[in-house]
Amino acid sequence: MTFSFTMSPSDLLLLLPEILLTVWLCLILIVDFSFPRLPNEQLAYFSIAGLVATLGCLVWFDVAGITGTLFANMFALDRMALFFKMFIVGSTILVILVSVDYMHRFKFFRGEYYFLVVMSALGMMFMASANDLLSVFVALEFSTLGFYVLVAYLREDMGSNEAGIKFFILGIFAAALLAYGISLVYGETGKLVFSDMKTAQASPGLAIGFLLIFAALGFKIGSVPFHSWIPDTYHGSPTPVTAFISIAPKGAAFAILLRMFLVSLATFRPIWTLLLVAASILSMTYGNIVAIAQKNMKRLLAYSGIAQIGNVLIGLATGTKMGSDAMLFYLLTYLFANLGAFAIVIAVSEAIGSEEIDDYSGLGRRSPFLAFSMLIFLLSLAGVPPLAGFIGKLYIFVAAIKEGLYVLITVGLINIVISMYYYLIVVKKMYISEPLDRSPLKVSGPLKVVVYVCLAGTLAIGIYPQPVTDWVVSAIMMFSDVADPTAALPVPPAVIPFGG
């Protein structure tokens, strides 16, 4: 393999969003140091300006169809990468908006907060494009570095520190697994680029190597059995960071998982389908059952997030184009519903200083707007029509039933009912229980914007999903041009006839 790092201007163009964001990253630091008296909101809006410019650039790429690969295939900018980059940048913008009001809780380093958030976003953008195991490692660690700090950002809060330590120790453990897995895979195949590994022969070393890589990525997405950091970290971190960590890294990690499973491991589909089916069933069931017992809103959303990831894994387990479309679609619906729910958690905790579910009593009377929005987001997470989550779940189930994953679908459907219970417990608190204190709640402007955006997304996708389905289908279509996963398959028989 020869690396040729000569770059033409057209190559540089492909990196434009990343370059733009890197420059902005430096500017954020410079502005923060040069104007120490600058109000905090200003710096937030300054960061958002850069992110919006990046988003605009990504949209332009997507519309104009600017795609390609760089650095001997290490960096791929296909439409799937563009989808995930927009996903990441979009969620980062919303996260910064919800952080504005939270900022007063940070005693130190307020400016660096935005720097770290944007830096993680940049790392995740590289993850979305990583087409090679080395760039996967570098990008993944780059983005996680920011999160290690962000999770422990409430310096005087024991919970936040504990969350930071937990996340850090398990995180470096996952990094070690990843590095070990990469070295095994490289040792077996002599290749690093995903699409070069299509012809790899099965061997124990390769299997263990990919299992280790899957474990590291499973840590990132928080699927059972790699989920143990999630509840405490979500609970302890500053809530905007929790919101961020619950969405953006998942998207980025799924981009890598898609490339890994559908491209390099396409020939081993019957084997890894079993693995993913198991992970998915465990995640959904564990997440939903444990969520029932939660008393804290952030922990509830943490466990519900584990269950939601189980749903996304159904799409991956199908191993088809339709399944991948459905995954992207589902992630988008999850973005709006989950971020919206966290925005309301922040709004409520700013107003009444609590994140316990019991303190949501009577929210329907104290703030009809927040309660109604929370209702919509939770029902979307539960999968109730006409909200986005329902279409997302249905899309995934349709993709899965086409592959005959009956057991998986049955478990998924039963889990919908289980999840309905704990989401409705929150609804009951908000609407049926009487408030202890009837004073109305105030919601700040930026939070309102986020809630409106998420509401609009949840309702619009639920009522008319066609534009979004078109988008995800074309995103995966471009990806399958790079490497067609279905063409490489030796047409497996119905994978698991009523068994797996």
Add this chain to the structure above:
Amino acid sequence: MGDLTLLFILFAPFVGAIALIFVSNRQTMLVRGIAAGSAFVSLLASLYLFYAYDPVKGGFQFIQKFEWSRQLGISLHLGVDGIGTPLVLASSILLFAGIFVSWHIKDRLKEFYIWILILAAATIGVFMSLDLFFLFFFYEMSVIPMYLLLGMWGSHTKTYNEMTDPEGLKLRDSVGFIFNFGSNSKEYAAMKLVLFLSAFAVAALMGILLIYKYAGLNTFDILVLREQAKLMNIPVLGTTLDKIIWILIFFGFASIAPLWPLHSWSPVGHAAAPAATSMLHAGVLMKLGHFSIIRVAFEILPETTRELMPIAAVLCMFSIVYGGFVAFYAKDTKYVIGYSSSSHMGYVFLGMAALDYISLTGAVMYMFAHAMATGMLFAMAGWVYDQTHTRDIPSLGGLSNRMPFISGCFVVGCMASIGVPGTVNFIAEVMIIVGSWNKYPLQVIVAVVGIVLTLAYLFKMMRGLFYGPMDQKYSHAHDAVSLPDRLPLLIMITVSIGFFFFPMHLYDVVRSGVDPLIAKITRVVPVASQDREMLSVKREAQTSGVPNRPQDVSDNASRDTLHASRGKE
């Protein structure tokens, strides 16, 4: 796209609900006006639909189709046949009546109307969906409003408020409390309703997904699937696929109907719900079950239906008798009506199970008739509760002095519910009984016993509420005097009695929907002569291009029996 009637019926309540979001709760009259106005638009349009539906032409009419998702093969395909049309009408009548029944709600009136409009629109959506996806979409959409309506505006039974949990605490909201002691609480009722219906709804969804997969047509369109889906004789798990799908669909949807072993959520839900919600719940929500079974199982799997429908014939007996006895011994007005509804839904299952032209027509007419009858009863039980704040029958009595109008209407409501001649329920009941006599004589005997039971418990309740000595603490109770209070009852009584004297259009419409269905289900095994007749009629219809509306002997004979039995009683 032609006629937009269906869109008006379906979207008027939605538009009303959205408009209500922007109105303040303080402008009470405006809130009421918007709710009543949008319900009225829906009512007018469905009246037009009912009378403009052409029973001679038959089939699905007023069809609207908009592509919704290419990848999943979903389109918003709306259309009504003879079975859907009367149910759409019943839904919009009950919605309109329900708006007036809840005229005096003080707490969060706007939110109440929003949710009830969404609930009614969702049920209407099911009755006009020709796409499996949208059928399920609207079906599932009707569940969550029920949760909020029950939870926010429902009522507990009296003893509940004094209950404590094992530690002696009044933890009304703790999870454990609800499961252990709260069976009389509205929270318990609401949660049970949602979980029960969702659990069975996902079973139905599994059935729908299996149809989608094995039809292999990449579409959810019922009209395409019923013609082209080949689901028969695929061996799976020691049986055949069509049976598995049928069982999933049947029990998935029968839970909302509610068929006997799956009924327990229903009376609890009725008891906790506010009056207008009970009306919609018993009046139309329960019919979603029968309707969806007819629309999905009967249309797409006719042969399996013929094979497996005896299941319903067995279970419906338990429904009728069990519901009737519990209603007889219940002491709570709403429990009585709730159990009576689940008992009466057994008749509908009997009519469906017999798979006969007359009995199925009777079943569909009974759905319509029962919606009116039970709507009246729940409206009046709600009125009595609002006036006396109790639903406990033994403690009530003698209210006829205080509320002569209500007690008068109550007599009519009881008559309708029993099926006394003079109400459309009579025609429907007789048709069910006559139509299923040949096939299920035992069940028909049970059904007749059920009618006697109905008479017993409704008269017992009537006596308990309105006659005998009155407790002085209820002396402040007053009658429904103003027009908004009387209007809903008058509408429902008019409809119920009106269709007794002029049933022909209703009969023709329903019959036009039933005929092709039964013809399809009974086509393959020619058992009776009726079948041969049917075939010849069909052939005739195909050659002459005249739509297949059999003016044959069995039809006339049935009308003769009708007249005969009418005379007898």
